[in-house]
Amino acid sequence: MDKVAQNLLEQINFSLKNIALYLDKLTREEIKIDSSKIPLIDYSHYLWLNKPENDELRKQLEEYNSQSINDIINDDFVEFCRKIYLQIEILLDQFIAKQYGSDKVKDKLYYKKTRLADFFKVINGSPENFKARSYEQYNIITCIMDIRDVASHGDWNGKSIEERIEAKGKSIKISLSLLKYDFTKTEINDIFSLYLVNKKAISIYEDLEKRTANIILYDLKDTFSSVEEVVSHIINNLNLLHYKLGNKVEVIPSKTQPQNKLKEFFDKKDYQKIYETIKWFIEKIVNFLKEN
Structure with missing residues (x-):
């Protein structure tokens, strides 16, 4: 054989x-x-x-x-x-x-x-x-x-495997409008990466002419697990961020938030x-x- x-x-x-x-x-x-x-x-x-x-x-x-x-x-x-x-x-x-x-x-x-x-x-x-x-x-x-x-x-906060998978797959989308005329993608990245475990887990889609940007954040820190928490934190600190975003910037959660495809898969x-x-x-x- x-x-x-x-x-x-x-x-x-x-x-x-x-x-x-x-x-x-x-x-x-x-x-x-x-x-x-x-x-x-x-x-x-x-x-x-x-x-x-x-x-x-x-x-x-x-x-x-x-x-x-x-x-x-x-x-x-x-x-x-x-x-x-x-x-x-x-x-x-x-x-x-x-x-x-x-x-x-x-x-x-x-x-x-x-x-x-x-x-x-x-x-x-x-x-x-x-x-x-x-x-x-x-x-x-x-x-x-x-x-x-x-x-x-392991998880030190006592979350179940289901909760951790849901958190892993979650992403949020935030829109910026009325940005300063000379805003840069790097400045936006520096601000929003602070809410992430992995600072590279971010996508930024900017429009310089319209002075707008859409930001998608992945791999969020536990303390900023919702779009409302992130938006509220930025708005409360705008006095410190105006030099990067402009004096009239508007920060709003996008009407349509990304699917949690990992949770759906699980x-x-x-x-x-x-x-x-x-x-x-x-x-x-x-x-x-x-x-x-």
Whole structure:
């Protein structure tokens, strides 16, 4: 029996054991059956992963996949996202090492979402004005990353995992009008970044001619978790901010606030959609690694 056939039989046996566990739980009425939610990723299908030098890599991926199946059975969505993320991280590191060198993998300032965006850019031919957020798979994977991050860090304020995920995904939008004629994006950034845990989690869309700006803030500090709190704080301190914003500036919360897409993703718990996304990701990245 050749190596590929042996690996395939081992994977089939492995999958049957997980299904047996699933059916055992069903007979004890611990879960409701939905066979479409069992993501049996067959890593033996990918010849690149079956090369002898990638044997340990494949086994690690299979182990995390096995654990993710148990998380579905137990309906533990947070742990499921963590196990899926670990599989993504392993393969993404392989991509970074192949594309940019092994030293880049160890670069702590090369953040995981930037790595993921670079992957999407490369496999799409590195187009100009590339926007990773325009890809559904990118948005799903970043939600998985965010849930994993929340779950991996404790909370000293006693908030539940659901509350922390809601806070992580929340963003607010504020509009400025009647700004001074020579206002700058940097001045606005300096003011509003003070309300953020990550000072770079801000988007500013300015119009110099109309003297307006729209600001979206992400990753808000606990003390400024609502748009009303931020607007009130700025208005109360305008006497100190006039030199940056102007004497007649108006600060108002935008009528339409951004969706909390992370909370929606968490509440939906769409195991099948995530399975389809991770399968797509594996095929894309393994094909890249095979061809380069």
